[in-house]
Amino acid sequence: VLPPTRGKLCVTTDSVVEGVHFRTPPFTLEDVGYKALAVNLSDLAAMGAYPRWFLCAIAMPRAFGAREVKALASGMSSLARGQRIALAGGNFTSARELSITITAAGTTRKPLLRSGGHPGDLLYVSGTLGDARLGLEPGARLAARRKQRRPQPRVDLGLLASRFASAAIDLSDGLAQDLRHLCDASGTGAEVRVDLLPRSLADEATALAGGEDYELLLAIPPTRQAAFERACAAAREKVTRIGHLGGAHLRFLRGTHPIPPPPGFDHFRPAVHFKSAPPRPPSKRARPRI
């Protein structure tokens, strides 16, 4: 039972499934618990919401005991404490394979949406891209493995960006794919300079197409550009300008030369994946308003 909130409530639900989103090893159970919460916090970050509470439904093999549950909880609570989000309840059930489904809620006066972008808005991404994808490969460097297993949801940046951005999305499916989601929702095309993508360990193609970075992609109106960049610098949030919205299609350029879209542009994810089903119209049940 949760108290009423004055702001709007942003809710999201996302699952991590063994064999689809992780394997143990290389993931530890602590990593699994952490990442299950992180992917949901990343959704709240993209809405510019303050994390408030989450529910955690765990389906796990019968062989799991207190030790395994504590390991999951330990990884999850380390992140929950750091982000000041409260566990409000949950469910345990048995299953053949381990999966965790978390529902997270945050509040905000004015949520960032995917659909608010306009032609001319400048595109920024946080952090560096492609490292999480590299972290899946055998012999990957520690920094890449860490980015894959312990992504840092950009909650503080989302809160900052909500004062400036017209639209936002978190990068779970890869920049190219998630940019398309934002463009489709905003009803505009975009132009991205692949030579400007912020990279640390990954090559350009991996930065463009690799998923699970859980960085933020932000659309900033040109009139807010200077103030946004100043605020990011003051808050030590690393953001990189990579292009702008506009036109009828997604175009990728290296310098001034158009390049083809990444291969398999529509098919990165292991499964069909939606996050923004439209709510149904308000209920007509005769009931007291509460």
Added chain:
Amino acid sequence: VLPPTRGKLCVTTDSVVEGVHFRTPPFTLEDVGYKALAVNLSDLAAMGAYPRWFLCAIAMPRAFGAREVKALASGMSSLARGQRIALAGGNFTSARELSITITAAGTTRKPLLRSGGHPGDLLYVSGTLGDARLGLEPGARLAARRKQRRPQPRVDLGLLASRFASAAIDLSDGLAQDLRHLCDASGTGAEVRVDLLPRSLADEATALAGGEDYELLLAIPPTRQAAFERACAAAREKVTRIGHLGGAHLRFLRGTHPIPPPPGFDHFRPAVHFKSAPPRPPSKRARPRI
């Protein structure tokens, strides 16, 4: 993104997993979609809450296509429409076995809890008990199979009961087990007359121990008994008085003769299962109140 609510928000999450909570067949995918929502609505009913919105996370085999998803949705939406609860979002992922995790939210000014019971309160149950358990057996009668696959969450009764009851719980684990949950939370024992249990197809032992009836168990203060019974009769809600709270233990009687508790009293459920983790203390993050 959901509008602010004036009442308290009651949230619950529960999963149904293939091979644990259902098999297909005998369940159709329509049944699975229906029941995944029904078990969550039953939790809201037990809190006396108005159903408002739900999120639906589906993990499904890669072989599933539009036809299978439509079948799940069809069963789910038939119940959602009837109970006027809106789908607000969700997630799809692949998995080896089908599972659905739903998070449902309702609102109420004064939620019914498990913990509000007092010694002397009268115990009532809705409907008839044990039929859902019978419905799992080969050759079960249609009414029992229907109760197993299409349980009717007692939302209207929960709303009615919230004006009278001191405590409530829905019967997912079986009467004996769920009564224990209510008694533990309320800090009291209870006395139940097994010869008074409302039965249709089931014998006494199955009515007492069989799970998944998704009926409500209500504790009604004696001063509210007459008004509660009148309100139930007026609303055509079938409830049966089966005992009362009090004493230090759970006691089961046939007439005036004590009988032993049902076998396996602690072990009905396929997996460890909790629903009421206490929320953490309020956040101390320095953030604007919204």
